[in-house]
Amino acid sequence: MARAASPRRKAITTLAAWSVGLLIFFPILWTMLTSFKTEATAIADPPVFLFFDWTLENYSVVQERSDYMRFLWNSIIIAGGSTILGIIVAVPAAWAMAFVPGRRTKDILLWMLSTKMLPAVGVLYPMYLIFIQMGLLDTRIGLTIVLMLVNLPIIVWMLYTYFKEIPGEILEAARMDGATLKEEILYVLTPMAIPGIASTLLLNVILAWNEAFWTLNLTAAKAAPLTAFIASYSSPEGLFYAKLSAASTMAIAPILILGWFSQKQLVRGLTFGAVK
Amino acid sequence: MYPKNALRAATALALLTATGAMAETITIATVNNGDMIRMQGLAEDFTSQNPDIQLEWVTLEENVLRQRVTQDIAANGGQFDVMTIGMYETPIWAAQGWLEPLDNLGDDYDTDDILPAMRAGLSYEDQLYAAPFYGESSMVMYRTDLMEQAGLEMPEAPTWEFIAEAAEAMTDKDNEIYGVCLRGKAGWGENMAFITTVANSFGARWFNEDWEPQLDSPEWAEAVTFYNDLIQNYGPPGASNNGFNENLALFQQGKCGMWIDATVAASFVTNPNDSTVADSVGFALAPDAGKGKRANWLWAWALAVPAGSDATDAAKTFIAWATSKDYLALVAENEGWANVPPGSRTSLYENETYLEEAPFAQMTLDSIQAADPNQPTVDPVPYVGVQYVAIPEWAGIGTSAGQEFSAMVAGQQTPEEALSKAQALVADEMEAAGY
Amino acid sequence: MATQHSRSAARIMMAPAVILLLGWMLVPLAMTLLFSFKQYLPLRGGDLGWVGFENYVRFVSSSAFWPSVQATLVIVGGVLAITICFGVLLAMLLDQPFWGQGIVRILVIAPFFVMPTVSALVWKNMFMDPVNGLFAHLWKFFGADPVVWLSEAPLFSIVLIVSWQWLPFATLILLTAIQSLDSEQLEASEMDGAPPLKRFWFIILPHLSRAITVVLLIQTIFLLSIFAEIFVTTQGSFGTRTLTYLIFQRVLESQNVGLGSAGGVYAIILANIVAIFLMRIVGKNLDA
Numbered sequence: 001m002a003r004a005a006s007p008r009r010k011a012i013t014t015l016a017a018w019s020v021g022l023l024i025f026f027p028i029l030w031t032m033l034t035s036f037k038t039e040a041t042a043i044a045d046p047p048v049f050l051f052f053d054w055t056l057e058n059y060s061v062v063q064e065r066s067d068y069m070r071f072l073w074n075s076i077i078i079a080g081g082s083t084i085l086g087i088i089v090a091v092p093a094a095w096a097m098a099f100v101p102g103r104r105t106k107d108i109l110l111w112m113l114s115t116k117m118l119p120a121v122g123v124l125y126p127m128y129l130i131f132i133q134m135g136l137l138d139t140r141i142g143l144t145i146v147l148m149l150v151n152l153p154i155i156v157w158m159l160y161t162y163f164k165e166i167p168g169e170i171l172e173a174a175r176m177d178g179a180t181l182k183e184e185i186l187y188v189l190t191p192m193a194i195p196g197i198a199s200t201l202l203l204n205v206i207l208a209w210n211e212a213f214w215t216l217n218l219t220a221a222k223a224a225p226l227t228a229f230i231a232s233y234s235s236p237e238g239l240f241y242a243k244l245s246a247a248s249t250m251a252i253a254p255i256l257i258l259g260w261f262s263q264k265q266l267v268r269g270l271t272f273g274a275v276k
Numbered sequence: 277m278y279p280k281n282a283l284r285a286a287t288a289l290a291l292l293t294a295t296g297a298m299a300e301t302i303t304i305a306t307v308n309n310g311d312m313i314r315m316q317g318l319a320e321d322f323t324s325q326n327p328d329i330q331l332e333w334v335t336l337e338e339n340v341l342r343q344r345v346t347q348d349i350a351a352n353g354g355q356f357d358v359m360t361i362g363m364y365e366t367p368i369w370a371a372q373g374w375l376e377p378l379d380n381l382g383d384d385y386d387t388d389d390i391l392p393a394m395r396a397g398l399s400y401e402d403q404l405y406a407a408p409f410y411g412e413s414s415m416v417m418y419r420t421d422l423m424e425q426a427g428l429e430m431p432e433a434p435t436w437e438f439i440a441e442a443a444e445a446m447t448d449k450d451n452e453i454y455g456v457c458l459r460g461k462a463g464w465g466e467n468m469a470f471i472t473t474v475a476n477s478f479g480a481r482w483f484n485e486d487w488e489p490q491l492d493s494p495e496w497a498e499a500v501t502f503y504n505d506l507i508q509n510y511g512p513p514g515a516s517n518n519g520f521n522e523n524l525a526l527f528q529q530g531k532c533g534m535w536i537d538a539t540v541a542a543s544f545v546t547n548p549n550d551s552t553v554a555d556s557v558g559f560a561l562a563p564d565a566g567k568g569k570r571a572n573w574l575w576a577w578a579l580a581v582p583a584g585s586d587a588t589d590a591a592k593t594f595i596a597w598a599t600s601k602d603y604l605a606l607v608a609e610n611e612g613w614a615n616v617p618p619g620s621r622t623s624l625y626e627n628e629t630y631l632e633e634a635p636f637a638q639m640t641l642d643s644i645q646a647a648d649p650n651q652p653t654v655d656p657v658p659y660v661g662v663q664y665v666a667i668p669e670w671a672g673i674g675t676s677a678g679q680e681f682s683a684m685v686a687g688q689q690t691p692e693e694a695l696s697k698a699q700a701l702v703a704d705e706m707e708a709a710g711y
Numbered sequence: 712m713a714t715q716h717s718r719s720a721a722r723i724m725m726a727p728a729v730i731l732l733l734g735w736m737l738v739p740l741a742m743t744l745l746f747s748f749k750q751y752l753p754l755r756g757g758d759l760g761w762v763g764f765e766n767y768v769r770f771v772s773s774s775a776f777w778p779s780v781q782a783t784l785v786i787v788g789g790v791l792a793i794t795i796c797f798g799v800l801l802a803m804l805l806d807q808p809f810w811g812q813g814i815v816r817i818l819v820i821a822p823f824f825v826m827p828t829v830s831a832l833v834w835k836n837m838f839m840d841p842v843n844g845l846f847a848h849l850w851k852f853f854g855a856d857p858v859v860w861l862s863e864a865p866l867f868s869i870v871l872i873v874s875w876q877w878l879p880f881a882t883l884i885l886l887t888a889i890q891s892l893d894s895e896q897l898e899a900s901e902m903d904g905a906p907p908l909k910r911f912w913f914i915i916l917p918h919l920s921r922a923i924t925v926v927l928l929i930q931t932i933f934l935l936s937i938f939a940e941i942f943v944t945t946q947g948s949f950g951t952r953t954l955t956y957l958i959f960q961r962v963l964e965s966q967n968v969g970l971g972s973a974g975g976v977y978a979i980i981l982a983n984i985v986a987i988f989l990m991r992i993v994g995k996n997l998d999a
Contacts, residue, residue, distance in 0.1 A: 014809035020801060021818035024878065028821055030845065031833050043529070043843040046852070065316065066335065093728035096721035108729065110990045115736045116932050117982045121958045122975025123739035125746065125968050128351055130739070138355050149735040156728055181720060210826040212939035220344070220355040221303045221332040227939075230828045232308055232335045234943060240525075241837060248829045259824040260817055339946065343963045350753035350966055368754070452842070462948045514841035514859035516949070531842065668754035672965025676775070679948045686862030686949055700774060708769060708967060709752065 028252075035059070035245035042241035058246035066229060068250050075225035075254075077140050078215070079208035082147035083201055086155045089148070091197070094159035095185070099171065109160060112153040120150075120213050131218060138220045146218065147208045154207070155200055162196025163189075202258075209255050226251040302357035302587050302594060303332040305348075307341050307577060309521075310544055311410055311617045312360065314607065315598055321606055322597045329590045338519070339463045339675075346671065349374050354584040357591040361406055362465075363397040363576050363649070364664045364671075370400035376581040376588055378404045381596040389601070389621050393644055394576045406578035407599040410540055411619030413572045413643035414473060416560040417527065417545055418534040419553060422446045422453065426533075433561045433570075436477070436502060439534065443510035446533030455510030457532035458503070461519035462682035464674025469573055469663040470536070471681055475499040477564045477571035481653040482665050482702075487711045491677075491699040500681070500691045507685055516686040528552060536562060538575070539643055542636035543614050559639040561646070567654050573663035574647035576620070619644055669709045676701050740979070747972035754966045766973035775957055780981075782866065783953040787934045789870035790877060794930065795923060797874075798881030803915070805882070806889045823879040831943035834872045835861065865949035872940055877933075881926045888922035889915065928989045935982055954978050 022029075034042050036054045044052075062068060097105045127146070128137075136142030166189060174188045212227045219228055233240065233247045306312045312335070319331055334356070336344060345359045349369060361369070369375050381387065387395075387404060394408045416434060423430055426445035431438065443455030459470040472482070480495035490496065507515050510533075512526055520537060524544055527535045528551040535541070548554040562572035579598060581591040597603060604624060607616040613633040616624065618640055624630055625641050652662040660666040664674065677698040684694035747766055750759040770776060805816065822830065838845050839860035847857035860868040892915065905913075936955055945951045947960060958978060962971030 009807075010809055013804065013807040014811065017804055017807075017809050017815050018811065020804065021815035024875070025818035025821050027830070027833055027838065027875070028825065030837065034837065045843075045848060047845060047848050065313065066333075089727050089731060092724035096724040100717050100721035102718065102721070108725070112728075112732055113932075114983065114986045114990065115732050117935065117986045118736065118740070119936050119955055119958070119975065119978040119982055121936070121938065121955045121962070122972075122978050123743050124959070125351075125962050125971065126739040126742035128347070128353070129742070132351060132353050137353050149731060152728060152732060152735075181717060206824060210824075212827050213936070216828075216939070216942075220305065220348075221334045224334070227826055227828050230826070230832065231337070231340065231943075234308075234337045234340070234832060241843070244832060244836060248833055251829055252825050255824045255826075256821060259820065346754075346966065347963055372754075372756075462946060512842060513857055514862060516859070516862040517945075526842065668752070668966065672960070672967065675960070675964050679946075679952075682862075682948045683950070686859070686865075688862075688949060697774065704769075704773060705965065708970060709755070710750075 028256075031245045031248050033245075034242055035249045037242050037245075039240070039242045042245070058242045059250070062233075062243055062246045062250065066232060066247075068229065068247075071224060071226045071229035072250075072254065074140060074223055075209055075227075078143050078147060078223070078225050079205050081140070081144040082151065082208045083155075083204040085144065085148040086152050086204060087159075087197060087201060090152060090155040090159055090200075094156050094163055095189070097156075097160050098163035098166075099168070109157065112156055116150075116153040124217060127214075127218070137218060138223050140223045143215060143218060143223055143225075146214050147211055150211065150214065151204050151207055155204055158200045158203065159193075159196060162200070163193060165196075166192050206255055206259060300328050300587060300590050301330040301332060302585075302590050303334060303355060304358040304360075304594070305334045305336070305341060305345050305356045306358075306360040307338050308335045309338075309540075309577070311540065312577075314611065314615070315409070315603075318603075318606060318610065322594060325597070326590075326593060329593065331594070338465055342465065342671065349582050349584075352584050354582070354586070356582060357585040357587045358594055359580050359582055360409070360577055361580050362578065363574065364661060364666060366398045366406045366578065366580065367400045367660070367666060368668055369580075370403075370405040374583050375405040376583055376585070376592070378407055378581070378592065378595065381407070381592060382600075385596050385600060386623075389623050391620060391622055391644065393574060393647070394578075394620060397574065397649055398576060398578050406576075406580035407595050408576040408578045408620040409599055410617035411574075411576040411644060412538045412540040413574055413619075413640065413647050414470070414537055414562050415539050415542075415572060415639055415643045416534055416536050416562060417542065418442075418558050418560065419446070419530075419532070419556055420558040421553075421556040422533045423558070430558060430560050434563045436474075436563045436565050436571075439536075439563050440502075440506060440510075443506060443534060447510045452531055453533060454512040454526075454531060455533045456506055457512055457518065457523045457526050457535045457537075458507050458515065459519055459523065459537065460507060460511070460515040460682055460685040461517055461522065462675065462678035463519065464664060464671055464678060466519040466678065467681055467685075468674040468678040469575075471500065471503060471678075472663045473562065473571040473573050474503050476653050476662065477562075477567065477569050478502070479565070479567045479569070479654040481655055481657045483657060483659060485656060485658050487658060487706065489699055489702040489706065491695050491702060496695055497691065500684075500695055504684055504691050508687070511685075516682045536571070539636065539640040540618055542640065543618065543634065546614065546635065559636050561639070561643060569652075569654055570646055572643050572647050574644065574649055575663070669705055673702050673705050676705070743972045743975050743979075746968050747976050749969045751968040751972070752966060753968060762969065766969045767976070770961075770970055770973045770977065775952060778950060779952050779954045779957040782951055783935070783955070785866050786870055786873065786937070786951075786953060787931060789866070790873045790934055791927060791930060793870065793874040794877045794881040795926060797878055798885050798926065799916075799919065799923075801878070801882045802885035802889050803911075805886055819882060820879045822875050823877075825876065827876065827937070827939035828943055830876055831872055831940045834868075834875070835944045839868060861945055862949050865945055865951045869940055869944065869951055872944070873934065873937060877930055880930070884922050884926050885919060888919050892918050931985060931989060935985065954981065 035058055037052055038055055041048055041052045097109060131137045131142055170188060171184060174184050179188065215225050215227045216231060230247055230251045233244050316333055323329065323331060341360065345356065345361060348355050390408060391411060394411045395404060398404060398406045398408060418430055423442065426442065428442050428445060439456065446453065447455035459467045461467055475496055478495050478499035480493055480499050481490055484490055512531060523532065523535055523537060524541055526532050527545055530553045542559065545551050545557050546554050562570045564570045579595045581588055581595065585591055599620065601621060601623060604616045604621065613630045625637060631637050647662050649660050649662050664670055680694045680698045683689055684691055748761055748763060750762045751757065752759060841847050841857045841859040846860065850857045858864065938955055941947060941951055941953060941956050947956045955978065958971050958974040961967050961974055
């Protein structure tokens with residue numbers, strides 16, 4: 001709605017929007033600020049907002065105690081790997097459903113989404129046994145596969161809605177020109193589909209990064225990602241707000257930065273193409 | 277039973293990737309308690325002595341750790357080579373053949389030096405299955421300055437009546453000083469450990485000799501009502517979410533007049549680096565109600581090797597290091613004698629320097645020696661364990677019952693309601709388990 | 712337009728995804744079903760034989776069952792209501808022209824990126840703690856007694872935490888939808904002198920219905936299985952034991968796999984009822 005607004009109205013809107021924005025962001029801001037305080041300052045009464053002696057001590061304590069880099073690396077491999085695997089499997093499927101829809105296509109799509117609704121906890125024990133049998137417990141490869149499967153329905157769905165937006169006339173034109181199916185996919189559709197695939201990729205990296213059921217229950221040390229890293233700070237002895245804040249900041253910073261940089265695609269990706 | 281054929285191919289694939297792993301990396305699951313975190317910090321001493329062994333740490337909160345190691349050992353997951361477990365798990369798991377016996381821990385290990393109470397609790401059929409990292413009982417920790425202000429004097433062996441009186445006198449809610457801090461957070465190792473000891477001292481018991489739950493007895497009602505009154509009237513706000521670590525933080529900030537909890541906390545509350553009240557803390561035996569049993573528990577956090585481990589020798593080498601006399605000396609050298617893990621070895625309590633530097637040493641030893649897991653209650657019981665019941669179902673029972681008592685502390689139900697719900701719950705679980 | 716040839720090609724292209732998901736669904740499901748008819752106690756030696764429907768009866772007749780269903784519904788319903796109501800309002804606000812739109816939008820999305828374990832820990836300790844939490848300071852500043860959030864208002868606290876995480880999601884979808892609203896149509900109605908409330912009710916809201924449906928569906932999928940937020944904050948105490956959490960306790964704390972599996976089967980049935988209901992709405996929208 002690109003309407004011209006009076007400056008007065010714009011000023012009021014600005015004030016309101018900024019207040020709400022800051023309010024929503026405040027917990028994150030507060031966590032980040034606290035991570036630079038000493039433990040004693042962190043619980044000071046009344047709370048100190050900006051004027052305290054900034055320190056990096058908590059970060060070094062956290063890194064020393066739990067080797068942040070290793071958890072980060074695991075998170076990157078698992079989130080990235082599961083998303084890429086998922087896209088490889090989902091692109092052809094979404095493609096077929098979008099361009100060669102059959103009578104069952106809609107049912108298959110809905111069925112896929114319904115698998116996402118299965119409560120993970122219902123199959124935790126079987127999964128645990130399967131993982132032991134296959135030697136996948138606490139391995140990155142095992143977790144990558146599970147997260148790929150968990151997010152596959154969403155990936156297929158998102159891609160499907162993106163692909164559906166590509167006009168069918170272009171395909172027909174290409175076909176008239178005698179393009180084979182392979183050529184059609186490679187040269188005509190792929191370039192048009194890149195933005196959709198990119199958004200899907202991004203959203204699923206975020207979902208996989210933040211997944212906290214399977215990552216907590218199927219890993220111990222070797223494959224433990226950042227969700228497990230933070231779990232070890234849940235209730236330590238003594239004062240721990242500052243350390244908790246530092247650990248939290250370190251756990252969310254990478255994805256926060258990634259998310260901010262790719263804001264535009266994300267807004268599109270989040271809507272699953274279902275909202276235009 | 278499992279879709280074996282379908283899995284076989286994938287298993288082969290997984291094995292291919294797994295063989296690359298070193299045999300001499302050991303994964304250690306431990307609790308995020310202060311002493312363990314200190315151990316992690318000092319682990320370089322171990323790796324420099326044993327350059328061919330690498331250590332992977334999994335540090336988790338108590339409740340979480342218990343679930344994870346239990347799940348792992350029961351399903352034979354093999355994720356860990358060293359597990360931090362307690363007196364509750366050790367005999368049960370050893371009986372199932374899930375733990376490696378801990379013999380030949382090295383010539384200078386001196387197994388006989390382990391405190392008899394600890395050694396007995398961590399053995400099965402006279403064989404040690406877990407080596408104590410630290411041992412504890414529970415006792416009263418109190419603020420000498422506040423006690424003096426209140427015009428009272430803490431006896432060496434107080435009664436519950438005195439605790440209630442002192443709590444009332446010390447409470448000053450306007451200044452955020454709460455007479456007594458107690459565990460309220462649900463969990464069999466959290467509030468149920470404490471509530472069970474209170475119940476023991478009031479003459480209650482979990483089961484009679486026919487394994488019938490006894491939570492509907494008048495002794496339980498008296499004990500739980502007393503506990504509830506104490507924590508409601510003189511406890512800090514939000515007590516229903518406070519476990520050991522939360523109460524420790526409160527005490528260190530000077531917000532508790534008294535705190536009845538693990539003896540191991542003594543070194544943290546008297547450590548001036550962490551505690552604002554370090555120089556005004558006194559200690560007393562856990563209270564009683566004149567029935568012949570004091571409300572003190574017996575517990576050890578111990579290190580054990582699961583039978584499925586593929587690095588048994590390396591794991592034992594590590595355990596021998598972490599529970600040795602040398603480790604105590606190492607901590608003393610780095611952090612001072614007052615901070616060594618207590619309650620595991622007799623020789624520590626014969627060490628003059630330790631007794632001098634740790635004002636709580638004697639009280640800790642006395643409390644440990646006063647607890648008897650084989651006769652925990654006034655009336656006879658079919659089970660072993662002071663603040664727990666050494667049967668596999670206890671973890672489930674204790675936690676669900678604990679949630680009822682936690683809801684009671686939160687003011688959502690009365691002691692009678694909590695007890696009758698807990699009684700029904702326990703009866704259900706016992707029936708499901710086939711008692 | 713599809714030829715026989717492209718049809719079979721399409722089938723081959725779909726096969727990997729369908730087979731993988733089918734396997735992912737059926738294998739563990741079959742095992743859960745199998746265990747649910749057994750007395751399966753790992754701590755007592757594992758599989759102790761068939762027991763028929765005993766686990767199913769026991770699970771439902773346990774005193775914890777109905778409260779857990781109720782808690783699940785309250786949490787899912789509460790979060791949906793909050794995120795959608797505030798999402799619509801926020802989307803309408805952010806749609807207005809103002810200075811610094813880009814930055815505000817970044818601020819608003821941020822909670823969506825925070826992993827559930829982190830947000831639960833931060834809220835529990837730094838905001839809701841009755842002694843050192845920020846809310847406690849705020850309450851004391853105004854002379855009120857600090858609220859013990861997690862035990863005095865446990866469901867509300869969890870709904871609050873989860874809503875904070877999901878509000879950005881709802882807002883963004885709804886904002887995109889509002890932006891696509893034909894501004895001419897709106898201006899025309901403005902010219903006609905339609906009061907704002909009427910404009911909202913008859914033009915904006917109908918336009919948003921599809922977006923709201925999408926939000927509803929996707930959030931329900933995720934909310935039915937929330938776990939970390941409860942695991943970190945109350946561990947199921949104070950009536951926050953959802954169905955998911957109850958099953959988790961049966962399997963992991965009591966180590967009663969048979970009983971837990973029977974619960975799992977119930978949860979799957981329940982989820983499917985919700986799913987069918989939602990799928991109908993989405994199915995309609997897919998055609999549109």
